[in-house]
Amino acid sequence: MRLPTRRGGRGSACGCRGCRARRSCPSAAGPCRSKGCSAGRRTLVAPEPPAARRRPSGRAGRFHLRKRSESPWGTLVILPESAARMPAGPSAPAAPPGSNYTGSMSALTRRQVISGAAAVAAAAAPPAARPNIILVMADDQGWGDTGYNGHPVLQTPNLDAMARSGLRFDRFYSGAPVCSPTRGSCLTGRHPFRYGIFFANAGGPGDASDYALEDREATIAEILRPLGYRTGHFGKWHLGDFEGPKKASPADAGFDEWFSTVRKVPTVDPSPAEYWENGKPVTVKLAGDDSEIIMDRALRFVDGAVRAARPFLAVIWFHSPHLPVFATPEYLARYTGHAEARRRYWGAITALDAQVGRLRTELRLLGAADNTMLWYASDNGPEGDSESEFFPGAAGGLRGRKTSLFEGGIRVPGLLEWPAVIRAPRRVRSVCSTSDYLPTVLDALGVKPDVLRPLDGVSLLPLIRGGNDPRGKALAFETSRVTRGSPRLALLEGRWKLLTNLNADPDMLFDIESDESETRNLAAEQPETVRRMRAALTDWRRSCDNSRNGIEEVTYRIHPREAVELKMNVAVPAGAGPHPAILCLHGGGWSMGSRHSFSKMIAEFAAHGFLAASAQYRLAPAFRYPVQLEDVAAAIRFLRKHARTKEIALLGASAGAHLALLAAFSGKERVRAVIDISGPTDLRDWRMTESAERSLRQATGKTSDALVEDLLGVAGRSHPSxxxxxxxxxxxxxxxxxxxxxxxxxxAVSADQAHRLVGALARAGVTHEAIWFEGRGHALNGPGAGRIVPETVRFLRGL
Known part of the structure; x- marks a missing residue:
């Protein structure tokens, strides 16, 4: 069924709502009979959308041998030795320069996250109070490409009206300086480098996409569907193909109804071969302005949801004003006397603006405007190296353009209307981003995001309701390929903006509040600010690398008085939870070491079906024993609460094994088992060999006696402590x-320490097993270390 695309969208002969919305006239029993009314040509009934098709996660069936066990630890999965670290598959994206991407596939699937959202649906707002959500986005529209931002010629009356009635964001940022990554941030609330969308998908008809939205990423559509929302996507998708090896269609991302393209199309008379509708290629001719064609389908979807009394999510992503850009005669005529390229560019934006007006009018006529969050933004800055006759896009005086991390490449028009909440117009100077959509919507619904899957975005709900700046963390960026002269990473922290490559290249630091055009580099004048922000970017970049490898970095405890934030790395297995958990504690003589030393091991445990975590703890001598045990107990409670499991085992290496044993033996937090790898078990008589002591002194200036004294705060080994x-x-x-x-x-830890523990456990009748490795080794390194994971899995499955 083909909808009219040229008549009614700009008004109609009778003015009835059917003419505007392309529906049967609501004021009569049948279609409107007024002469020339497009709605009178036929009664249009929106068909029920087909069930969303889901692609396989790519993880099921990977391992062919499974043994069942009655143990609460579940099913044993025996891996071939080569699968301990899974290589990137054929669809795995290539990593950008400087990244540590390995392609590990042990990760949380969307379906698991959605089940978590559904579990809290009862606590969310009642259906009548749930707002409708509309995310509208232009393609390559610059910061200065609106009337309300001061363009001297361009006409955008409907965007201007939105700016006068709602929130106007003066520092609104796209998630990236190019298309596909920003679109991923809109749907997931996470930076696209966390899931391997490093740049814009390129190519023409028939070419496979470079990147596809991974199944493990939970989208806003997938989270809202279990809460009763109808979900629809209309326009440019650009997050994967609709068939083939890079398949990642809107249906795969949780959209019930969709009318979408894989990539760009001309902004007038687009080819129907580029559009798919609900899983099938469009075969009817598409004529006229592309923005109007997209809005035709979007309004049909909105009308159907409102009439069914269902809240809805509509994602409307226009192609305008991306190249190849054209405008219909009606809109070209508005810019007579200007160069042809400018007429086309401005005409396409004004045509898009008219469709925003149609949407706003229809929402009011349907009585749905009051409780609809209507967002508007662009995916990045304008095309071209500079504003010119051939590249008319305006960055509004900002430095840089599309592909650049200077302001002109990432600061974009940002608007929000929500009359039920935003009673008066306001201009917002706080840093906000497309990554904030998802956490803001979840906050409005009373749905808490999964803490085991951290977001880069923050909820803007306090700001929307009139509060202060809600962004409690910096906003980070990374891009690849073309940058038009900017560094590849950036960090926005209030007034400060750091641009850096995190190498020996010169850094750039700008005070955006006083120098939004980025003309004065303050890096030499603010070395401490640069150092601090570089460190934050380094941590964030590592976190993104870990996310791509299926490991998420989360905060499990904060000590405000001591200004200490304790984190853990978490690897979640595929499949429905809850999963048995293993908490790993690093070594390092209680005063050194890192949770990241367990990254490979926790990924291997996740491949076996365990939720595996490695936690940091407060280090000596700044923090004395037993605060380390307090941190371990807090980590256990965190996993028990957020992983929804009671089956938790502790595993430690070296000094971490010592803490794991003490935590398990204290009885303060019940654990299922404890795994000791090279742990000191009797501090009264623990000493290293002479060669190990010498190496320790050379590396740290300390001895084993000093390590114990730093931990306990007492000298000598005879003290009761x-x-x-x-x-x-x-x-x-x-x-x-x-x-x-x-x-x-x-x-470092003699075998006598293990013998002492074995003897004590035997005398007490405690279940135990000792595995002895030949030769020299310690903690996670040495001959036979590859057996630690499978032997641990075997031991736990047998309990």
Missing amino acids: VTAASPVARVRPGLPPVLIFQWKEDQ
């Missing part, structure tokens, strides 16, 4: 099972 902090002194009947790994010639 040393005995109390020795796991062998805590052994008693009823403790959780213990698995011990020990190298026979360990130079």
Whole structure:
């Protein structure tokens, strides 16, 4: 069924709502009979959308051998040795320069996240109060390409009206300086480098996309559907193909109804071969302005949802004013006397603006405007190296353009209307972003995001309701390929903006509040600010690398008085949870070490079906024992709450094993088992070999005696505190099972320490097992270390 595309969209002979919305006239029993009325040509009934098709996650069926167990630890998955670290598959994106992307596929799937959202649906706002959500976006529209931002010629009366009635964001940023990554940020609330969309998908008809939105990413559509929302996408998709190896269609991302293209199309008379509708190629001719064609379908969807009394999510992504840009005669005529390229560009934007007007009018006629969040933005800055006759897009005096991380490449028009909440117009100077859409909508619905899958966006709801700046964290950017002279990374922190490549290249620091055109580099004058922001960007970049490898960095405890934020890395297996969990504690003599040393191991545990985490803890000598055990207990409680599992095992290496044993033996937080890898078990008599002591002194200037003193705050090994902090002194009947790994010639922790623990456990009747490795080794390194994960899995499955 073909909808009229040329008549009624700009008004009609009778003026009835049917003419504007292309529906049967609501004021009569049948279609409007007024002469020339487009709605009178036929009664248009929106068909029920087909069930959204889901592509396989790519994880099921990977391992062919499964053994069942009655253990609460679930199903044992036996991996071939080569699968311990899964390589990138044929659809895995190539990593940008400087990244640590390995293509590991152990990750949370969308379906798991959606089940979490559905579980809290009862706590969300009642259906009558749930706002409709509309995300409108232009393609390559610059900051200065609106009337309300001061363009001297361009006519955008409807965007101007939105700016006068709602929130006008003066520092609104696209998630990236190019198309596809920004679109991913709109749907996920996460930076696109977390899921491997590094740049805009290129190519023409028939070419495969470079990147596809991964199935493990939860989209706003998938989260809202279980809450009763109808979901629709209309216009440019650009997040994967609709068939083939890079398939990632709107249906795969949770949209019930869609009329979309894989890539750009001309902005007048687009080819129907580029459009698909609900999983099938469009075969009817598409004539006229492309923005109007898109809005035709979007209004049909909106009308159907309102008439069905269903809240809705409509994502409307126009192609205008992206090249190849054209305008119909009606809009070209508005810019007579200007160069042809300018007439086309401005005409296309004014035509888009008219469709925004149609949408706003229809919402009012349907009585849906009051409780609809209507967002508007652009996906990046204007095309071209500079504003010219051939590239008329305006950055509004800002430095840089599309592909650049200077302001002109990422600061875009940003508007929000929501009459039920925004009673008076306001201009907002706070830093806001397309990544903020998802957390803001969830906040409005009373749905808490999954803390095991951190977002880069923040909720703007407090700001929307009239509060202060809600962004409690900096906004980070990274891009690849073409940058038009800007560095590849940027960090926005209030007034400060750092641009850097995180290498020896000169950094750039700007005070955006006083120098929004970025003309004065303050890096030499503010070295401490540069150092701090570079460190923050380094941490954020590593977090993105980990996310692509299926490992998320989350905060599990904050000590405000000490200004300490404790984090853990979490690897979640595929499939429905809850999953048994393993909490890993790093070594480093209680005063050094990093949770990142377990990245490979927790990914391997996740591949076996365990939710695996590696937690940092407060280090000595700044923090004395037993605060480390307090942190371990907090990490256990965090996993128990947010992973929804009671089956948690502790695993530690070296000093981390010592803490794991003490935490398990204390009984303060129940654990299912504890795994000790090269852990000191009796501090009264633990010393390194001479060669190991010498290496320790060369590396740190300390001895093993000094490490114990730093931890406990007492000198000598005969103090009662040393005995109390020795796991062998805590052994008693009823403790959780213990698995011990020990190298026979360990130079840092002698085998005698493991023998002492084995003897104490045997005398107390505690279930235990010791696995001895030949030769020299320690913690996670040495001959036989590859057995640690499979032997641990076997041990836990057997409990």
